Amino acid sequence: MADQQFEPKIVGFLCRWCSYTGADLAGTSRMQYPPTLTGIRVMCSGRVDPTFVVKALKEGADGVLIAGCHPGDCHYSEGNYKAMRRHPMLANLLEQFGIERGRVRLEWISASEGELFAEVVTDFTEQLQELGPLNWNQRIEADCETV
Amino acid sequence: MAKPKVAFYWCASCGGCEETIVDLAEDILGVVEAVDIALWPVAIDMKRKDVEAWEPGDVAVAFINGAVRLSEQKEWVELLREKCSLVIAFGSCAHMGGIPGLANATNREEIFANKYHRSPTVANPDGIVPQEQTNVDGYDLELPTFWKDVKPLNEVIDVDYYLPGCPPPFDLVATAVGAILEGKLPPKGSVIAPEKALCDTCERNDTKPDEMTITEFKRTATSTPDPEKCFLADGFLCMGPATRSGCGERCINGNMPCRGCFGPTPDAIDPGLKLLAAIASRGEADSEEDAKALADSLVDPLGTYYRFGLPASMLKRSADTERAQT
Ligand code: SF4
Ligand code: SF4
Ligand code: FES
Numbered sequence: 001m002a003d004q005q006f007e008p009k010i011v012g013f014l015c016r017w018c019s020y021t022g023a024d025l026a027g028t029s030r031m032q033y034p035p036t037l038t039g040i041r042v043m044c045s046g047r048v049d050p051t052f053v054v055k056a057l058k059e060g061a062d063g064v065l066i067a068g069c070h071p072g073d074c075h076y077s078e079g080n081y082k083a084m085r086r087h088p089m090l091a092n093l094l095e096q097f098g099i100e101r102g103r104v105r106l107e108w109i110s111a112s113e114g115e116l117f118a119e120v121v122t123d124f125t126e127q128l129q130e131l132g133p134l135n136w137n138q139r140i141e142a143d144c145e146t147v
Numbered sequence: 148m149a150k151p152k153v154a155f156y157w158c159a160s161c162g163g164c165e166e167t168i169v170d171l172a173e174d175i176l177g178v179v180e181a182v183d184i185a186l187w188p189v190a191i192d193m194k195r196k197d198v199e200a201w202e203p204g205d206v207a208v209a210f211i212n213g214a215v216r217l218s219e220q221k222e223w224v225e226l227l228r229e230k231c232s233l234v235i236a237f238g239s240c241a242h243m244g245g246i247p248g249l250a251n252a253t254n255r256e257e258i259f260a261n262k263y264h265r266s267p268t269v270a271n272p273d274g275i276v277p278q279e280q281t282n283v284d285g286y287d288l289e290l291p292t293f294w295k296d297v298k299p300l301n302e303v304i305d306v307d308y309y310l311p312g313c314p315p316p317f318d319l320v321a322t323a324v325g326a327i328l329e330g331k332l333p334p335k336g337s338v339i340a341p342e343k344a345l346c347d348t349c350e351r352n353d354t355k356p357d358e359m360t361i362t363e364f365k366r367t368a369t370s371t372p373d374p375e376k377c378f379l380a381d382g383f384l385c386m387g388p389a390t391r392s393g394c395g396e397r398c399i400n401g402n403m404p405c406r407g408c409f410g411p412t413p414d415a416i417d418p419g420l421k422l423l424a425a426i427a428s429r430g431e432a433d434s435e436e437d438a439k440a441l442a443d444s445l446v447d448p449l450g451t452y453y454r455f456g457l458p459a460s461m462l463k464r465s466a467d468t469e470r471a472q473t
Binding site: 054058065084086087088090091094096140144145 | 302420427447452463465
C-alpha cells in the first residue's frame with residue numbers, strides 16, 4: 001500500500017497576493033518541507049479554471065493544490081469564493097472518474113503564513129504517498145486500447 | 148451528368164438518426180432527386196462485398212451515425228472512408244460518443260457481468276457468454292470484438308465534417324446536403340452548426356441571472372420547472388451556456404433544460420468543466436459547508452455534464468486525440 005519511497009508530484013496554483021508570497025516566506029525563512037510541489041503563480045485562486053486542474057492530473061501530477069487568500073481577503077473580492085464553490089463540484093466529478101477526492105486540495109494561506117504553507121505541503125505529500133501514484137493518462141490510454 | 152451518390156451507415160446508435168434521414172427523404176424531394184443512395188442498411192439490402200467493389204471516389208459522401216464499439220464497425224467505417232470522398236459524422240454518437248458513450252463510465256467486464264449474469268431479468272444458469280470464436284456442429288462461428296471503450300468516429304477514421312444533435316435537426320442536414328451539392332463547404336473539420344451558445348438564441352435568456360441565488364439543484368424527475376424562467380434561475384442545471392445553438396431549442400420548448408446534445412461551443416475546451424466553472428462562479432454558497440451542499444445536490448455530475456460526450460471529454464480522451472484537437 002503506502003509506498004514510502006514514492007515521491008508524489010504536486011502542482012500548486014498559488015495566488016500571487018497571498019499564497020505565493022507565503023511560499024516565498026517559507027523559502028526565505030529556510031523552513032523544511034518536501035520538494036514535491038511545483039508552484040505556478042496565478043493572479044487569484046478564482047483564476048484556476050477546472051481545466052487547469054484536470055490538465056495537471058492528466059499530464060503527470062499526483063495531486064493539485066489550489067491556494068488563495070483567506071475568505072474576505074481576496075484582492076478581487078470574490079475570486080476565492082468562486083474557488084471555494086468549484087472545489088467540491090470538481091471533487092465530486094473527479095470521484096466519478098475514479099480520482100480520489102484527496103488529490104485536489106484547496107487551502108487558504110496568507111502572505112505571512114509561511115509556516116502553514118510548509119505544513120500544507122508536508123501533509124499533502126504524506127496524503128498522496130498514502131494514495132500512491134495517479135498515472136491518469138496511462139490509465140486512459142489503457143482504456144483506449146481497443147482489445 | 149450522373150447524380151452524386153451518397154451512403155448512409157450506422158454503428159452504435161439507436162436508430163433515431165435514421166428517422167431524420169427518412170424525414171429528409173420525405174420532405175426535400177429536391178435533394179433526394181439530386182442524389183442516388185448507394186448504401187442504406189436500414190432500408191436497402193446490401194452486403195459488404197458490394198461496397199468493396201466500389202472504386203474510391205465513386206461515392207461523394209458517407210453520412211455515418213453511431214459511435215464505434217465493435218471491430219466490425221471499425222472495418223465498415225474504414226471501408227467507407229476508403230471509398231467515399233467525404234465522411235460526415237452524423238449525430239451526437241458519431242460526433243462525441245453520444246448516449247452509448249456513457250458506457251465508458253464503466254468497463255467491459257462490468258458490462259458483460261451485468262448483461263449476462265447479474266441483471267435481475269437474466270436467467271443464465273450455465274453462465275453462457277458470447278465468444279468471439281465458437282464451434283457449433285462443426286462450423287466455426289465468429290463474432291466481432293467488443294472493444295474496451297466506445298469511441299467517437301474521429302478516433303477511428305479521418306472525419307471531414309460533423310453534424311451535431313441527437314438527432315441532427317432536419318434543417319441543418321438540409322443545409323449541409325445543399326452545401327455539398329453546391330460545393331460550398333466550410334473548412335474541413337467544421338461542425339456544421341452555429342458557433343454561438345444556445346443561451347444566445349434562447350428565449351429565456353432575459354431571465355438568466357448574472358448572480359445565481361440557488362442553494363441546491365433540482366431535478367426534473369421530482370420538480371417541474373417554471374415554463375418561462377431560465378432553468379438556471381430556477382435551480383435546474385441547463386447545458387445551454389456551454390452548448391452550441393442550432394437545434395431550435397427543442398428541449399427548452401418542451402420545458403426541459405438542455406442536455407448538451409449539440410456538443411461544446413468552439414471555445415469550450417471541455418463542456419462539463421466549462422459549465423462547472425460557470426455555475427460555481429454564480430452560485431450563492433458563501434461557506435465551505437454550503438458549497439459542499441450545493442455540489443452534493445447535483446446527483447451524477449458525470450452523467451449530467453457528459454450525457455452525450457463522455458468519450459470526447461477531457462478526462463476520457465487519449466493524449467493522441469488531445470494533441471490532434473488542440
Ligand atoms: S441556461 Fe438554458 S434556459 Fe437559461 S438562457 Fe441558457 S439555454 Fe436558456
Ligand atoms: S436543447 Fe440541448 S439537448 Fe435539447 S436538442 Fe438542443 S442542444 Fe440538444
Ligand atoms: S487574490 Fe488571492 S485568492 Fe483572489
